[in-house]
Amino acid sequence: MKARVYVTLKKSVFDPQGKTIADALHSLGYGGVTDVRQGKFFELELSAPSADQAQKLASEVADKVLANPVIESYRVEVE
């Protein structure tokens, strides 16, 4: 089973990389891109008996290791 984990800085935390990318896009004329938030993407191969168990396992490692809950939030998708 596979899980995808998306980690991004929390909305309340300034993202200097996202801001720089947005500024670059604006200078290229992409005014339609109003904001950019940069994040991280992980693909996990899981050995789990059910989708629920996979979700639980991926969420646990995201919370403990992949994301730092002080500054980041995460989202888990299991397929």
Added chain:
Amino acid sequence: MSIKFGVVVFPGSNCDHDAHHAATDVLGQDAEFLWHKDASLKGADVIVLPGGFAHGDYLRTGAIARFSPIMPAILDFARAGGPVLGICNGFQVLLEAGLLPGAMLRNRDLKFHCEHVTVRVEQNDTPFTAAAAKGQRLRLPIAHGEGNYYADAAVIRELEAERRVIFRYCDARGEVTAAANPNGAVNNIAGLCNAARNVVGLMPHPERACEATLGSADGLVLFRSVVMALAHEGAARTA
């Protein structure tokens, strides 16, 4: 009687020898390197988590080092009141390990800053600032890409109320200004301590500024402080 510094070595540490040199050759104390896979602190009286790029800064700075086999012993040592100093990457490890609150973001301007800065000693009731004066200015080098200290507003309020901000970036006259802040850290925070005040982390490198030959000897006061603090403690125990 000399005290023993334990300098932790992670794969990617690069200021471990500077810290060892400051403790032994400059201050005449004992020091021993502690490999991250060891589980023993080898009788060290004070622990230094040095600067560098532990595990290549993979995932997040300090994120992998936090799970090193030596960390449980360091957590026990810190909880028992033992003095622990985290310098630069070592500070980032302390944040990831939860020994200090908050986290580091990329520098505000996304640049790696390698330069000398001035910091002001805000409090001298920690083992690493006991020999310094409040308001004393220290000229220290910084070398980091992620030193933009962040904690949410409630944590910052708590840190300030409990006088746990130990070093602040300032200008040459000691004024804390936005222009003197190299990385965007909240409230110009360059270093802080835990609630018990025995664990201190800072982004600048005092171990690289312990001899005039190196451009500044201002960092030596942190090492002298802990020697003094432990000597007092020893004297109190035998009294």
